[in-house]
Amino acid sequence: MFTSFARRERRSNGGLYLRRLMLDGRRKSMVPKAERLGVDHQRLRQFITSSTWDHVAVRRRLAQRAVSVVAPQACVLDDTGHLKGR
Template identity: 60%
Template sequence: MEEIRPRLEAFAAEMLGSLPRRDQRAKGELYVRGLMLDGKRKSMQPMAERLGVDHQQLQQFVSSSTWDYAKVRERLARWAAAHIAPEAYAIDDVGFPKDGYDSPGVARMYCGALGACS
């Protein structure tokens, strides 16, 4: 991992350059590094263990930070077009069913991947 660290840092800086705060960019780089590490599970806790950090840092960056994902996605699409020339992009919105029947405040809804989520 150390041999690719400068390239990873440069990539993260380019992709996350639109984030207004330095701490957001640092957490974003940490998240990208976590995705690149070996390991089957790419969820927050296993990634944080491999990185040696508290998983809440990653969780807050992904789920409750105020950064604009559209700008990051646009930068990533431009990078991909320049470096790998993709013919198409596919963005998969993964559906997750409710956990149980008594989830307060969570309405039953349709989920394309699963049919009617319960």
């Protein structure tokens, strides 16, 4: 998912963050998930809050991977997640 990141550390932290989201457990907060991964929670927090990375490339790669796995028959646009005009 993070091949577009120039720095190896960001690619690694991105992978950790995705694994954190997919782990079992009810709480998705940084500290309990970082403990399950065996890493410092600040490393994950910095990836999300301080890193400057282009989310468009990551979303594009994620969408391509999802389409190749799921092979959808149709797509639906849910406009409730988009900003409304003023």
